[in-house]
Amino acid sequence: MSDNDIPAAEEIIRYDKDVETRIATITIDRPDRLNAPTIGARKRYGDLIFKASLDDDVKVLVIRGVGDHLGSGADLDELMAKRKGGEAMQEEFGVEDGEDVTMPGRKNYRSGASLVHWYADPRSGNRSLADFKKISILEVKGYCYGWHFYQAADADLVISSDDALFGHPAFRYVGYAPRMWQWAMVMGLRKFQEMVFTGRPFSAQEMYECDFVNSVVPRDELEAEVQKYALACAYTRPTDTVFMQKVFFNIMKQHQGEYMGSMLSAWMESMTGALRDDVVSDEAGLGGKIRDTGVNNLVKDNDSRFPPEWRLSQSGRQQPPAE
Numbered sequence: 001m002s003d004n005d006i007p008a009a010e011e012i013i014r015y016d017k018d019v020e021t022r023i024a025t026i027t028i029d030r031p032d033r034l035n036a037p038t039i040g041a042r043k044r045y046g047d048l049i050f051k052a053s054l055d056d057d058v059k060v061l062v063i064r065g066v067g068d069h070l071g072s073g074a075d076l077d078e079l080m081a082k083r084k085g086g087e088a089m090q091e092e093f094g095v096e097d098g099e100d101v102t103m104p105g106r107k108n109y110r111s112g113a114s115l116v117h118w119y120a121d122p123r124s125g126n127r128s129l130a131d132f133k134k135i136s137i138l139e140v141k142g143y144c145y146g147w148h149f150y151q152a153a154d155a156d157l158v159i160s161s162d163d164a165l166f167g168h169p170a171f172r173y174v175g176y177a178p179r180m181w182q183w184a185m186v187m188g189l190r191k192f193q194e195m196v197f198t199g200r201p202f203s204a205q206e207m208y209e210c211d212f213v214n215s216v217v218p219r220d221e222l223e224a225e226v227q228k229y230a231l232a233c234a235y236t237r238p239t240d241t242v243f244m245q246k247v248f249f250n251i252m253k254q255h256q257g258e259y260m261g262s263m264l265s266a267w268m269e270s271m272t273g274a275l276r277d278d279v280v281s282d283e284a285g286l287g288g289k290i291r292d293t294g295v296n297n298l299v300k301d302n303d304s305r306f307p308p309e310w311r312l313s314q315s316g317r318q319q320p321p322a323e
Helices: 039-054 076-084 088-093 109-118 147-154 180-187 189-198 204-209 219-234 239-255 258-270 288-293 295-303
Strands: 013-018 023-028 060-065 135-140 143-145 157-161 165-167 215-217
Touching: 013 039, 023 039, 023 219, 039 076, 039 088, 060 219, 076 088, 088 109, 109 258, 135 147, 135 219, 143 147, 147 165, 147 180, 157 204, 157 219, 165 204, 180 189, 180 258, 204 215, 215 219, 239 258
Parallel strands: 023 060, 060 135, 135 157, 143 165, 157 215
Antiparallel strands: 013 023
16 A cells, blocks of 8 residues: 555544533544554544643543444554655654654664654553543444554543454464553453463453453444443543542552553563564464565464454454364
8 A cells, every 4th residue: 555545644533522511532534444543643643632631621532433343453554564664763753854863774673672662652642541631431343453452451431332352463473562561450460361372352241341341332322322421421520630530540550560561561572573483383473474464464364273252353253163
């Protein structure tokens, strides 16, 4: 996909607010790519959350996606292509062509490490809700994978349709992902270890049972359920009080090591180049196969090896077990 085919960040991440109710909404609008945000869209997302945190017309922020799914993660095809062309870091960090900045070379440790550490910065759009000082509500339906799963860990409330699936494909093709500490804290260590080691997605009901999701309803009741929660939050104590409450909860998260965990998972991901595949397993390689076939194709090819109810794709879950 060329840059000319990629929608502008403003088209992918839409924002509006109702001054009367003081409820703002971020809508991720790229259903043909399962709402995958580009680099620019992620940065716009982070910027909008920062500004909504300041805006006195906003008390509650709802995040939702267009189409059948909240989303299946960031646009990794764009990221991989731009990393190959040496453009990803400049765009992520806002370094313009012609600026007197020499970026680390591709074989330099800092080339990859700088990028994954950046994902712990709210400006990157990967940890933005963690620092949000208002009330955030995530509306989940269909896939809630990858980048969208990060948002679920950081949101204050998660309202889900009963057909939703939660997880991260990276647990199958790499074995780890940014923000792992926060998922473990919110899901509970035992269940999160099961997700990481098996790579299987969890259903909405399973996530409700481990206290990750606040409410599970049929798909046709989802928007009404989110609106019920949003209005109730908007009618509660003054926004100054909400700010104080959020600071209190953030102190709790930092006591549990939320930001330290982000740094540790970034360090882990930056060591990918030192890892090697098992000789007996060449089905889902750490590096070459991802570059050669693309993440989406790799995940689809590998999915058939698992029990149907543990597969990542909804269509694959309908197929019989592999012989």
